[in-house]
Amino acid sequence: MFNIDTKSTxxxxxxxxxxIIKLIINGTYQPNDKLPSIRYLSNLFSINHNTVNRAYLELxxxxxxxxxxxxxxxxxxxxxxxxxxEKRKLLLSFADKVKELAEISIEKQEIxxxxxxxxxxx
Amino acid sequence: MFNIDTKSTxxxxxxxxxxIIKLIINGTYQPNDKLPSIRYLSNLFSINHNTVNRAYLELxxxxxxxxxxxxxxxxxxxxxxxxxxEKRKLLLSFADKVKELAEISIEKQEIxxxxxxxxxxx
Amino acid sequence: MFNIDTKSTxxxxxxxxxxIIKLIINGTYQPNDKLPSIRYLSNLFSINHNTVNRAYLELxxxxxxxxxxxxxxxxxxxxxxxxxxEKRKLLLSFADKVKELAEISIEKQEIxxxxxxxxxxx
Amino acid sequence: MFNIDTKSTxxxxxxxxxxIIKLIINGTYQPNDKLPSIRYLSNLFSINHNTVNRAYLELxxxxxxxxxxxxxxxxxxxxxxxxxxEKRKLLLSFADKVKELAEISIEKQEIxxxxxxxxxxx
DNA sequence: GTGGTCTAGACCACT
DNA sequence: GTGGTCTAGACCACT
Numbered sequence: 001m002f003n004i005d006t007k008s009t010x011x012x013x014x015x016x017x018x019x020i021i022k023l024i025i026n027g028t029y030q031p032n033d034k035l036p037s038i039r040y041l042s043n044l045f046s047i048n049h050n051t052v053n054r055a056y057l058e059l060x061x062x063x064x065x066x067x068x069x070x071x072x073x074x075x076x077x078x079x080x081x082x083x084x085x086e087k088r089k090l091l092l093s094f095a096d097k098v099k100e101l102a103e104i105s106i107e108k109q110e111i112x113x114x115x116x117x118x119x120x121x122x
Numbered sequence: 123m124f125n126i127d128t129k130s131t132x133x134x135x136x137x138x139x140x141x142i143i144k145l146i147i148n149g150t151y152q153p154n155d156k157l158p159s160i161r162y163l164s165n166l167f168s169i170n171h172n173t174v175n176r177a178y179l180e181l182x183x184x185x186x187x188x189x190x191x192x193x194x195x196x197x198x199x200x201x202x203x204x205x206x207x208e209k210r211k212l213l214l215s216f217a218d219k220v221k222e223l224a225e226i227s228i229e230k231q232e233i234x235x236x237x238x239x240x241x242x243x244x
Numbered sequence: 245m246f247n248i249d250t251k252s253t254x255x256x257x258x259x260x261x262x263x264i265i266k267l268i269i270n271g272t273y274q275p276n277d278k279l280p281s282i283r284y285l286s287n288l289f290s291i292n293h294n295t296v297n298r299a300y301l302e303l304x305x306x307x308x309x310x311x312x313x314x315x316x317x318x319x320x321x322x323x324x325x326x327x328x329x330e331k332r333k334l335l336l337s338f339a340d341k342v343k344e345l346a347e348i349s350i351e352k353q354e355i356x357x358x359x360x361x362x363x364x365x366x
Numbered sequence: 367m368f369n370i371d372t373k374s375t376x377x378x379x380x381x382x383x384x385x386i387i388k389l390i391i392n393g394t395y396q397p398n399d400k401l402p403s404i405r406y407l408s409n410l411f412s413i414n415h416n417t418v419n420r421a422y423l424e425l426x427x428x429x430x431x432x433x434x435x436x437x438x439x440x441x442x443x444x445x446x447x448x449x450x451x452e453k454r455k456l457l458l459s460f461a462d463k464v465k466e467l468a469e470i471s472i473e474k475q476e477i478x479x480x481x482x483x484x485x486x487x488x
Numbered sequence: 489g490t491g492g493t494c495t496a497g498a499c500c501a502c503t
Numbered sequence: 504g505t506g507g508t509c510t511a512g513a514c515c516a517c518t
Contacts, residue, residue: 010131011501012313025226048314048503090223091236097219098240101212104147108241114213115237118220119230133508159490170510175491183305191378192414192490192517253376255493269470281505292495297506314502314505334467335480341463342484345456348391352485358457359481362464363474377516414518 001028004045012047016055017062021086024064024075031077035065123150126167134169138177139184143208146186146197153199157187160195245272248289256291260299261306265330268308268319275321279309282317367394370411378413382421383428387452390430390441397443401431 001023004015023029038056042049056073059065063082065073101111123145126137145151160178164171178195181187185204187195223233245267248259267273282300286293300317303309307326309317345355367389370381389395404422408415422439425431429448431439467477 009133009136013501014131022222022226051502054501087226087228090226091228091232094219094223094233095236095240097216098237100144101216102240102244104144104209104212106209106213108237110213111216111237112234114217115220115230115233118217118224135508161490170512171491172511173509175493176508178491189491190517191492194490253380255375257493258375266466266470283505292497293506294496295494297508298493300506311506312502313507316505331470331472334470335472335476338463338467338477339480339484341460342481344388345460346484348388348453348456350453350457352481354457355460355481355485356478358461359464359474359477362461362468363477366468379516417517420516 002041002044012045013051013054013058016041016045016052017058020055020059021062021064024079025083025086029075031075031079033075034071035073035075037072124163124166134167135173135176135180138163138167138174139180142177142181143186146201147205147208151197153197153201155197156193157195157197246285246288256289257295257298257302260285260289260296261302264299264303265308268323269327269330273319275319275323277319278315279317279319368407368410378411379417379420379424382407382411382418383424386421386425387428387430390445391449391452395441397441397445399441400437401439401441403438 002019004012004019006012006015008015010018020029020035029035035056036044038049038052041052041055045052056065056067060067060073064076064079066076067073098111102108124141126134126141128134128137130137132140142151142157151157157178158166160171160174163174167174178187178189182189182195186198186201188198189195220233224230246263248256248263250256250259252259254262264273264279273279279300280288282293282296285296289296300309300311304311304317308320308323310320311317342355346352368385370378370385372378372381374381376384386395386401395401401422402410404415404418407418407421411418422431422433426433426439430442430445432442433439464477468474
């Protein structure tokens with residue numbers, strides 16, 4: 001379910017935050033659902049709990065989650081707008097990626113094949 | 123020609139290095155061509171010369187370029203294999219991006235539209 | 245243990261890198277051992293931390309070591325091939341040195357005495 | 367006759383200077399012999415004439431050669447002491463090289479073979 | 489003018 | 504405390 005790329009130059013806390021946003025967008029975590037505990041995720045990824053904490057702080061700042069003292073972090077309600085904004089960002093970033101490929105003369109056909117393969121595997 | 127994304131979490135030196143690799147792959151810089159000088163690029167991007175130097179050091183380590191003392195940095199010959207490897211990496215990273223979009227239920231149609239738009243603009 | 249020759253025309257960062265390679269080859273540092281921290285070595289040699297960092301960057305590029313964020317630099321596994329390659333280089337460089345001496349008419353006997361002395365002192 | 371290692375981290379002007387010293391020590395250039403012209407060597411090594419000039423300046427400073435205005439550079443007389451000093455330095459540097467090899471557990475036998483080979487080829 | 493190396497100092501991410 | 508990145512500034516070797 002989680003998919004943290006440690007080879008990325010993204011800071012680990014951002015990798016985690018972005019991952020959780022995707023799980024919220026695709027409905028894995030619904031409004032008012034409890035998110036995994038800091039301890040659980042820090043064990044899962046073999047990283048320090050402060051790093052997971054920082055990821056949750058980031059999500060709280062961005063308006064995705066809220067804490068309940070002593071209980072954990074929970075998904076906020078009415079985040080459709082945030083989700084749409086996030087999708088828009090991901091599509092823009094996708095478009096940049098496609099432009100990159102076009103600039104180095106990758107054929108459109110090669111791109112279509114990759115996209116078709118992924119969507120037919122679903 | 124250059125396209126440095128300062129909003130990226132990539133270190134600036136990697137943004138520069140990756141940018142130059144793309145310009146080598148698409149043939150803007152041919153084998154034995156002289157690359158822009160460290161001082162020129164540091165002025166162009168308003169960054170410290172050591173950062174550009176680090177980018178060129180990275181490209182040298184990866185086998186893309188070589189220095190001539192007092193003359194500048196030049197593109198190596200016989201880098202077809204490096205270029206292919208780099209293209210392969212970019213396509214893999216593209217596939218990951220598409221998988222991300224599929225996981226958050228972006229419709230294939232939306233993706234196809236973006237790709238079509240970019241390739242028809244070319 | 246460390247033996248940095250500041251009189252050498254080698255850049256300081258290479259002196260450090262080469263020194264550490266020798267300590268890896270002779271087994272002082274084993275795979276997955278933690279290397280001295282950048283700050284420790286920069287204090288030890290009274291040089292700037294960036295210079296030690298550059299030495300470690302060099303070793304990382306050459307495939308000898310890897311970093312763990314917040315923990316330090318560690319010796320890689322499966323570096324036998326690298327070690328053999330490095331030994332080969334040192335023996336080639338040694339052969340060049342001997343040729344130099346032969347060319348200026350140093351007697352073989354003088355060379356043998358030096359070699360014998362060093363190996364009997366071990 | 368000349369043997370300039372451009373891969374060395376030695377500055378090129380020092381490589382040239384050291385090379386000429388060896389040619390003086392082994393008698394290729396005798397006292398009062400004229401050394402090759404700056405123009406000749408800069409063509410031979412495909413380098414700028416200033417670099418050769420710098421090498422000759424170095425040799426002049428070290429007491430090996432003297433200039434005659436409009437005629438060129440010549441080997442000094444009575445440089446036996448300098449030659450001995452230089453030989454001593456080369457032997458010390460050779461001894462360091464051997465110590466290096468001993469420290470990385472190169473067998474004495476391997477060293478002896480290299481030395482024997484080079485001296486029997488002479 | 490061009491790259492190579494180094495210092496002093498700063499701030500960030502992660503432990 | 505540990506590595507990673509960056510700035511500002513300096514001096515060197517080579518053209």
